[in-house]
Amino acid sequence: MAEPQRARPKPTPETQHFWDGTKAGELHLQRCDACAHVYFPPRPFCPSCASRKVSIFKASGKGFLYSYVINHRPAAPGFTPPYAIAVVELAEGPRMMSNIIDCPQTPEALELDMKLEVAFEALDDKITLPVFRPAKG
């Protein structure tokens, strides 16, 4: 029997560009052309001023660890506990949920405000997830 799989996102017309971006190794955010608000998750209008004139841009991929839990039980399918579920604050402002790689999943190693950079983890040939690792240097 196959191993249970981690939950796999299914893009919608409004989010497809984000998943196209991660597949190409880029983290996409959106910026309002009218008020310059940067936002996430994706949608074709600005949640700050309601303008439909918005642009997609490649984010720096830099951020810091805003908060997290280290989940022990119950573990989600496809995960081996304990594993951290993190919220990363991006340099551009928005926050996103993610996982932290290349780092022990312990309170000692996972320090709030530690600098992070994006990495990409392919789930299959269609979906690549954005994850984060401690920033180098």
Place this chain on the structure above:
Amino acid sequence: MRSNQVAVVGAAETTELGVIPNASQLQLHADAALNAIADAGLKLSDIDGFATAVETPQQVCHYLGIKPTWVDGTSVGGCSFMLHVRHAAAAIEAGLCKTVLITHAESGKSMIGKAPRSIPADSLQGQFEAPFGVYGPPSMFPIPVLRFMKTYGITHEQLASVAVVQREWAAKNPRAMMKDPITVADVLNSRMIAYPFRLLQCCLVTDGGGALILTSADRAKDFPRKPVYIMGTGESVETPMVSQMETFNSSRAFTTAGPLAFREAGIAHKDVDHLMIYDAFAHLPLFGLGDLGFMPHEETGQFIADGNTRPGGKLPLNTNGGGLSYMHSGMYGMYALQESVRQMRGIAPAQVPNAKISVCHGVGGMFAASGTIVFTNER
């Protein structure tokens, strides 16, 4: 809305609470409803307004044989019932109906006749949260707490004391699921669920239900029970994605709903004799005390650790034992409301002497929604 124009005239929980393997979720709605109707001295045919969450109004109304002219199916998580109280009070005042029944029931433990909760893969949660390993409330609700602790200097011991104090209240309540005393060390040594939270900082998983009956304050004096008036109300929603909250230092839904209810009631914090803050997890009372304006967030942990919310303390909080020790079927808000009503009637197992004003504050989802009700027993 005007204060004290509508009153709770019927209130009851299901006959049993805890593990109920012999009833479906729908039957638990009916059991709570029939108990509340008996409590109010009414007949089912007297009910012309109905509200519930998760189950649809049509499902429960048909099962009970109720023919309503006003319904509310607001379903925003565990505080839905606070919102139902607010909406029902407005509807009664507007003349849309006269006597409203609000029911909650959940076969949260036995899972009989209960649809499993699922996150569609093409929802925003399914795309931007589920793939990172969130799996049920214990992996999601505590996500803000480390940031909250760092911002305000809250300690693990202070967060453990929340569970200890609530167990003290539960010990006074024969219907509480967990009554044995615990210490801060017990909490910090209980098994890890999702760091920083351990088993004793997470809510119970039980079966049960509850129901309320509301009518105009003018009619309320003719009912058998002491009326409990709706003095003030507030509600709001923020986001279904915990990762997308405006800040982890506070809940925007809380800071909207809470102050709205206080303003409507025209009360100050010193007027509050009794307080319920929905405690799905141990950080909720700290968020609530700060966001409702009782004190700066920095002081909330020490305030609880110092015993101010315990039996005999100056601000009795979660006096049934809370979701941590009394019961938690999944949508706990109804049980918080029931305890506020008992305290205002003067019949709670751990009664706060001479309590005249009770504030009942609920959360829905993971800080996704909020509802606040201020009750009083004086008109």
